[in-house]
Amino acid sequence: VYYNNQETRVRWRFHGEATIYADGPVREDVMSRTIQAELDRDPERLGVAVLIKVEKITELTGKVLQQRD
Structure with missing residues (x-):
């Protein structure tokens, strides 16, 4: 799932x-x-x-923000 907040320029992918x-x-x-x-x-x-x-939650660059153990 892709999340995009135009105002804050936050873009995340939920895997x-x-x-x-x-x-x-x-x-x-x-x-x-x-x-x-x-x-x-x-x-x-x-x-x-x-x-x-x-x-897992990542930025569009692939940087992992959170990951399940």
Whole structure:
């Protein structure tokens, strides 16, 4: 996942493994934490939840900022 903040000129990459939850309690928990504006874009609730276990955060240069042991 790529993060970019134009104002502060911070750009990070999050490296990890994603798990997709198309239904079930994890998806429902994520949906309950989702802002209303985002839910309004999916009135039929077709979206899925994606959780990423982050292993490493890097700058675009490749410099490691954080890494899981």
